[in-house]
Amino acid sequence: MADTDAAKEAKKFYQDVPMETPGFFLKGAASLDWGMKNRLSRIFNPQTGRTVMLAIDHGYFQGPTTGLERIDLTVVPLMYDADAVMLTRGILRTSVPPTLNKPIVMRCSGGPSILKELSNEELAVDIEDAIRMNVSAITLQVFIGGEFETRSVHNMTRLVDMGLRYGIPTMAVTAVGKDMVRDARYFRLACRICAELGAQIIKTYYVPKDFDTVTASCPVPIVMAGGKKIPVPDALTMAHNAVSQGAAGVDMGRNIFQSETPKAMMQAVRAVVHENMEPADAFDLYKSLTKDTDSQDPK
Ligand code: R5P
Secondary structure, eight states, X not given: OOOOOOOGGGOOOOTTSOOOOTTSSXXXXXXXXXXXXHHHHHHSBTTTTBEEEEEOOTHHHHSSOTTOTTIIIIIHHHHTTSSEEEEOHHHHHHHSOTTOOSOEEEEOEEOOOTTSOXXXXXXXXXXXXXXXXXXXXXXXXXXXXXXXXXXXXXXXXXXXXXXXXXXXXXXXXXXOOTTOOXXXXXXXXXXXXXXXXXXXXXXXXXXXXXXXXXXXXXXXXXXXXXXXXXXXXXXXXXXXXXXXXTOOEEEEOHXXXXXXXXXXXXXXXXXXXXXXXXXXXXXXXXXXXHHHOOOOOOO
16 A cells, blocks of 8 residues: 555654765765766865855746856856756856866757647757767656656656666756645655655755755755855855755756846855854855945846
8 A cells, every 4th residue: 555654753864874885975875876976066165165156047838047047157157156057058068168167967858838738848958969068967856646657757767777878867857836735744755756756866955844864764865956046145044054954955947147246145045054153154155255245237
C-alpha cells in the first residue's frame, strides 16, 4: 500500500545527525567518479561545502524577464561574483565572454512558454553540446504532480544517464505548478524522487515549516531557489534559514538581479551562505555597499 506521508509524526528524519560523507565534502557524492567530483568541487566551495549560484535562465520560458533584458550589460558583471552561473546555451554562446572562468550549470529542458502547460517539457540540449561548452553541470525542471509528471521525470533520468556517461552532474529543479501546495511534505516527495532517480544536486524552494526534513530526507545536496522578488531583509533571512537547516547554498535569480543594487545583494548573500552571517548584519552590509554604489545602470 502506498505511504501517503499523512502522519509526519510517525517518520524519523534525524535532522540533527548530518549524513556521513566519507572521503568527500558533499553529501551523497562519495562514490562518484573523479570527473564528477571535480565538477562538483567547482560549483560548491570545498571549504564551506556551499555555493552561491546565480540563476539567469528564466528567459527559456518567459522571455526577457525584468532584470534580464540585457544580459550583456547588467548581468555579465554580476557573474564574476557568483560561485556558479545557471543559464541557457543560447545566452552562454551569445552574451557571456568565454574568458569567464566560472562553472556553468546549463539548462537542458524546454518547450512550453508561459502561454502553455509548463510541465510539457522535453530535453532541449544534446549532451555533446554541453560538453562542447565545458559545463560543470546540466539541469532541468522536474514537475512532480504536474500534468506531464512522467515525461519530466523521464527527461531527468535520461539526462542523468547522459551526464553519468561523461562525468557531468545533473541538477534537478523541483518545479511547482500554479495550483500546487508548497509545503515540506510536497518538497520531501519531489526532492527524494529526484535523488532516488539519480540527480546529484536538487534545487528546491524554501518553506518556513519543516524545511530541515526536506534536506534531511534528501541524500544529495539541496540548493535553495529564491523565488519571486521579496524585500531584501526577507530574502537574506530566507537564505540564512535555508543554509542553517541543511541547504548547501542557494541558486538565486530575481532576488539578486531585480534588487536595487544587484552587486551589493550578491555580496550580502555570499556573506550569509559562506560566512553564516546573521541576516541583520548581512542587511547592514547590503546597505553600506549600496551607499557606495552610485548606480548599476550602465547608461
Ligand atoms: C526558473 O525560472 C528557473 O529554474 C530559475 O532558475 C529559478 O526559478 C530560480 O530563480 P529565482 O531565484 O528567480 O526563483
